[in-house]
Amino acid sequence: MTVEKRKMHSPDLTQRNINAITELFPTVITETLDPDGNPVRTVDFDALRQELSEHIVEGPHERYQLDWPGKRAAAFVANTPxxxxxxxxxxxxxxFDTTKNLFIEGDNLDTLKLLQQSYLGKVKLIYIDPPYNTGNDFIYDDDFAESTADYLARSGQKSETGDRLVANTEANGRFHSDWLSMLYPRLRLARNLLAENGLMFISIDSGEVASLRLMCDEVFGASNFVDALVWQKKVSPSNDSQFFSNDYETILVYARLKRPGVIERLERNDQHNKYYTNPDGDPRGRWNSVVATSNKTAAERPNLYYLIRNPSGVEVWPPVRPRGSTPAMPCRN
Structure with missing residues (x-):
């Protein structure tokens, strides 16, 4: 005869209600701390009132910003000597005495602080590949109130260089906030190291790219956003993907001071020059011909159909083609 094990406590109705609200109104769920300092998910009641109201609900003063629990503490960490x-x-x-290279091992937050004195405003390029916050990653723990021994006894995690790491799972009530708090002081310190023509490249996946860009807009200034580069990380599809087989990641690029010339063009090499020839002996050098046709018809984009007069005086017009047809290769005189 088996005895069914029964739960010796009542269900958490508050958490069940929060889960139900999350299903209906995901925009009103946020992260905060309870009275005991424990991280929890909670409901933004001002936002919930707005969701349930037919008029604009009065609430706290709004401003455009990225905010999260622990942001002030993260800023304090960046400034603490x-x-x-x-x-x-x-x-x-x-x-050692003649090399121009420097390899540093150690806690990256401490290292960034130590470099402030010698390399402030002198670094031309910084590339970082932070934890992507997938729920399986370890992130750096910047709470140094406890001793290393106590920490390791509690978590049992450290990097190859002894940095203190913590697992950041989706079950954590501050899943996004802890990741932002970890990265925020490091970005602020890294920006200080950039020269006026310096650039920072940050690899990230689709999970936190939106949050990272908002945070970088604050740290670097939105006007210093250069571009979001997309690079293909694999060529074969993942057949075990639950939703989409994602084959790309993003590299956000920010400048210390975005202005013309901050990204310099590379000189053409022999590999580039092989596409250019000079069969007619043009004194201006090598050249290459391209198809000068539009992917729109004259009726769709009349402003894209205009006369081109070559040096010999011949007038060249793009071919008039029917709607929906493919572009014609040759041009007619």
């Missing part, structure tokens, strides 16, 4: 120093390891170095 440390009593640390960089120690050279000559026995593991190559040409």
């Amino acid at each position: 440390i009593a640390e120093t960089l120690r050279p390891v000559r026995e593991e170095s190559v040409e």
Whole structure:
């Protein structure tokens, strides 16, 4: 005879209600701390009132910003000085006295602070590949109130260089907030290191790209956003993907001061020049011909159909083609 095990506590009705509200109104769910300082999901009641109202509900003063629980503490972490120093390891170095390269091992937040004095405004390019916050990642723990021994006893996690790491799972009540708080001070310190013509490249996946861009807009200034580069990370589809087989990631690019020339063009090499020839001996050098036809008909885009007069005086017009047809290759005189 088996005895069914029964739960010895009543269900958490508050959490059940929050879950139900999440299904109906996901925009009103936020992250905060309870009176005991524990991270929890909660409901923004002003936002919920607006969802249920037929008129604009009065609430706290609004302004355009990215905010999360722990943001002030993250800013404080960025500004807090440390009593640390960089120690050279000559026995593991190559040409220590003459090399122009520097390889640093250690906590990256501490290192960024230590570099402020010597490299402030001098770095031309910074590339970082932070944890993507997928729910399976470990992020850096910047709460140094407890000792390292206590921390390791509690979490059992550390990086190869001894950095203190914590698992950031989706069950964490501050899943997004902890990730933002980890990255925020590092971005602020990294920006300080950039020269006026410096650039920062940040790899990220689709999960946090929106939050990261808003945070970078605040740290660097939205006007210094250069571009979001898309790179293909794999060529074969993932047949075990639950939804879409995502084959790309994003690299956000920000400048310390966005202006013409901040990104310099590379000189053409032999690989580039092979596409250009000079069969007619043009004194201006190598050239290449391209199809000068539009993918729209004259009726659809009349402003794209105009006369081109070549150096010999011949007038060239694009071909008139029917709607929906493919562009014609040759032009007629």
